[in-house]
Amino acid sequence: MATDATEVFRFMDLPPEIRDQIYEIILCAWPPPKQAVDKKKHIISIAGELAYYHRRVDFGIVLANRRLWHDAFSVLMKQNLPIKVSLNAYLGHQLLRSKQVPVVAIASRAVESFNGYVMSHSIQLRMYPISPSMDVLILWRDLDCFCQALAESSIPFRGGKHTITIANPFVNTSTPHYLNPRNQARLLEPYRKQLCGFTSFEVTGNVEPSLAESTMQEVSQYPSYDPEDFLQDILQRNKLGHEYFDKGNNIMAYETWDGAFVKILSLTRSMNRVWQQMKTKAGTNWSYRLAEICFQLSYNRVKSIVRVMGQLKEEKALMEHVDRYFHSLESALIYEPFLFRQLGASWNPTATQKAERCYQAAIGHRLVERNIENAERYINFAAQILPANPDIQQERENIARWRAEWKYYLTR
Numbered sequence: 001m002a003t004d005a006t007e008v009f010r011f012m013d014l015p016p017e018i019r020d021q022i023y024e025i026i027l028c029a030w031p032p033p034k035q036a037v038d039k040k041k042h043i044i045s046i047a048g049e050l051a052y053y054h055r056r057v058d059f060g061i062v063l064a065n066r067r068l069w070h071d072a073f074s075v076l077m078k079q080n081l082p083i084k085v086s087l088n089a090y091l092g093h094q095l096l097r098s099k100q101v102p103v104v105a106i107a108s109r110a111v112e113s114f115n116g117y118v119m120s121h122s123i124q125l126r127m128y129p130i131s132p133s134m135d136v137l138i139l140w141r142d143l144d145c146f147c148q149a150l151a152e153s154s155i156p157f158r159g160g161k162h163t164i165t166i167a168n169p170f171v172n173t174s175t176p177h178y179l180n181p182r183n184q185a186r187l188l189e190p191y192r193k194q195l196c197g198f199t200s201f202e203v204t205g206n207v208e209p210s211l212a213e214s215t216m217q218e219v220s221q222y223p224s225y226d227p228e229d230f231l232q233d234i235l236q237r238n239k240l241g242h243e244y245f246d247k248g249n250n251i252m253a254y255e256t257w258d259g260a261f262v263k264i265l266s267l268t269r270s271m272n273r274v275w276q277q278m279k280t281k282a283g284t285n286w287s288y289r290l291a292e293i294c295f296q297l298s299y300n301r302v303k304s305i306v307r308v309m310g311q312l313k314e315e316k317a318l319m320e321h322v323d324r325y326f327h328s329l330e331s332a333l334i335y336e337p338f339l340f341r342q343l344g345a346s347w348n349p350t351a352t353q354k355a356e357r358c359y360q361a362a363i364g365h366r367l368v369e370r371n372i373e374n375a376e377r378y379i380n381f382a383a384q385i386l387p388a389n390p391d392i393q394q395e396r397e398n399i400a401r402w403r404a405e406w407k408y409y410l411t412r
Helices: 016-028 066-080 089-098 109-113 140-152 181-194 209-220 227-246 250-270 272-282 284-310 315-319 322-343 351-368 372-385 390-411
Strands: 082-088 119-124 133-139 161-166 201-205
Touching: 016 066, 082 089, 082 140, 089 133, 089 140, 109 133, 133 140, 140 181, 140 250, 161 181, 181 209, 201 209, 227 250, 227 272, 227 284, 250 272, 250 284, 250 322, 272 284, 284 322, 284 351, 322 351, 351 372, 351 390, 372 390
Parallel strands: 082 119, 161 201
Antiparallel strands: 082 133, 119 161
16 A cells, blocks of 8 residues: 655654664764874874764754753763863863873863753862863763773873762753762773872762762772782883884874883882882892883884984874973983982993984984074084994984075075
8 A cells, every 4th residue: 555645753652662663873972082193003093183073963853852862962971971171271181182082072162051961070180270171072882992991191190180070961851860879980990990099089079978988999099009910011012012113003002102101100100109119129130120021112102203304205194293202201300310310220321322313303403493493403413422423424414405405495
């Protein structure tokens, strides 16, 4: 029988479970975020950028009437569990980039005006009390990645004040009691899994008091490291970085070495009590060995990112790596002496090791065409220590040509 062309399809006559599946497809089917690091190809595709979810949600069907909206909103919240993170703008970008934490939106009216967050996380750092802040919208599915970034960051987030507030956006939906104690515990699980030594950590809002208390206690506990196991883990990461580097996977090499260096730095800056216990237990030889590996990791990071820049031909692609290069160099020149002081070790890099690092720094400065005076100072020091090294002499000539071109352009 022919169907009447004017017949109306009654969406609300569908079984609830079918309607929920439709809501999920419309509102919750997120494509993979566009990330800056392509780990399969071992390259940075958008260096220095955040990992964004790129999707426009069509709310047309759910705006037909109030019941549709309430049902759809409940599905939207349960499947996505949106979280607002508020923190220092500059440090926040560094943190999110470090682990490529997927972001839905950042510092926009939508983030500020949205009232459907299941949880908010405010971070205040004492050393940046009045710095500009930003609000970031992430999904609960990515909270584990965010917490991992917090735990492994070289920025002293452990020393900051963290306030976790659980809300209940389900009150006026078809499932007002969705955030029961079991689902509250699920919300907080990434914090309990990833964080330790966060001594100023508060859980408040729509949360079971006993759950909030146990979470705060667990997150504030300092870890217990065996000194030799800790050292062996760092040595293994260094070895893995070399394997990546030898295969030409320079970004993976950088990330591996950077992770090992940051692990040491984070421990010394944020968990001083644990650090002192480890030093006392391990003795001077352990500190000596760890100081040596710190220098190697620091040097390797600079070397790997300089190789990445040297392989790029387009200026735009090269410039995308500038921040990473200078961050590595700054860490070597600033944080490394701090680590040596914390270790209290007598180890110091040899003149040859210093010269090799200066050689890499000279190449890096020339590639990004920044501060020719520093490039000359680095290469002259390297040439003074290793005058017979042909690579250093070749780089000295490259920088001399750069100086000549610079003078030419100034006199035109």
